[in-house]
Amino acid sequence: xxxxxxxxxxxxxxxxxxxxxxxxxxxxxxxxxxxxxxxxxxxxxxxxxxxxxxxxxxxxxxxxxxxxxxxxxxxxxxxxxxxxxxxxxxxxxxxxxxxxxxxxxxxxxxx
Amino acid sequence: xxxxxxxxxxxxxxxxxxxxxxxxxxxxxxxxxxxxxxxxxxxxxxxxxxxxxxxxxxxxxxxxxxxxxxxxxxxxxxxxxxxxxxxxxxxxxxxxxxxxxxxxxxxxxxxxxxx
Numbered sequence: 741x742x743x744x745x746x747x748x749x750x751x752x753x754x755x756x757x758x759x760x761x762x763x764x765x766x767x768x769x770x771x772x773x774x775x776x777x778x779x780x781x782x783x784x785x786x787x788x789x790x791x792x793x794x795x796x797x798x799x800x801x802x803x804x805x806x807x808x809x810x811x812x813x814x815x816x817x818x819x820x821x822x823x824x825x826x827x828x829x830x831x832x833x834x835x836x837x838x839x840x841x842x843x844x845x846x847x848x849x850x851x
Numbered sequence: 852x853x854x855x856x857x858x859x860x861x862x863x864x865x866x867x868x869x870x871x872x873x874x875x876x877x878x879x880x881x882x883x884x885x886x887x888x889x890x891x892x893x894x895x896x897x898x899x900x901x902x903x904x905x906x907x908x909x910x911x912x913x914x915x916x917x918x919x920x921x922x923x924x925x926x927x928x929x930x931x932x933x934x935x936x937x938x939x940x941x942x943x944x945x946x947x948x949x950x951x952x953x954x955x956x957x958x959x960x961x962x963x964x965x966x
Contacts, residue, residue, distance in 0.1 A: 744893075772952045774954075776957075781959070782959055782960075783855070783941055783943075783957035783958050783959045783960050784894075784941065784943075784955075784957040785956075785957065786954050786955075786956075789952070789954065791952045829893060829894070833952060833953065837882050837884075837899055837901060837945070837953070838896055838899065838909070839894075839896075839955060841893040841894040841895075842893050843891055843892060843893040844893050
C-alpha cells in the first residue's frame with residue numbers, strides 16, 4: 741500500500757538557517773504529493789503540493805520537487821524565521837479520496 | 852475564506868461515556884474526513900464520507916461511528932469512550948473530485964481526554 745516516511749524530529753534551528761526535511765514515499769501509480777503545516781494550536785493547512793514528476797511546489801519561501809526516480813519530496817527553505825516554527829507533514833494522495841501522512845516533523849526556530 | 856469548524860477545542864470525558872464530536876464546513880464540499888493525530892504516528896484516517904448519508908471506513912474505524920445527515924455536517928461518535936481514545940481529533944473536507952490532487956481543508960482540532 742501507500743506510505744510516507746519523513747525525517748524524524750525535533751529539529752531546532754537559528755533564524756536565517758537553511759531548513760531541509762526529508763520525505764520519501766512508496767506508492768503504486770502516479771500519486772500527488774503534499775506538504776501540510778500545523779502551527780501551534782491550529783489545524784493543518786496546505787503549504788505546497790506537486791501533482792506529477794519533476795513538478796516543483798512553492799509557497800512562503802518553501803520549495804519541494806517531486807522526484808520520481810528517488811521517490812522523494814524533500815522540503816527546503818533557504819532562510820527560516822521564528823514564525824516558521826511548526827509541525828510539518830508530508831502526505832501522498834492516490835486515486836481515491838484519501839491522503840497518507842508521514843509522522844510529522846517538529847521544527848523550532850530560535851531568534 | 853474557507854472554514855471548517857469543530858464543536859469543541861478541548862473535551863474531557865469519562866470511560867464508558869458516549870461522545871459526540873461535530874464538524875461543520877461552509878465550502879459546499881462533498882467529502883469530509885475524520886482523523887486522529889498522535890505523536891509519532893502522524894494522522895490516521897478513522898472514517899470518511901463522500902456524500903450525505905454515505906460513509907466508508909478508514910484505517911482505524913474500530914470503536915468509532917459517524918453520521919452525515921446534512922452535507923455541511925459530519926459527526927464522529929465514540930459509543931463507549933476508552934482511555935486509548937485520548938487523542939487529538941481533526942476534521943477535514945475536500946471538493947467532489949475523486950482525485951489524489953485534491954486539497955483537504957482542516958478544522959482546528961478537538962483534544963479529547965478520556966479519564
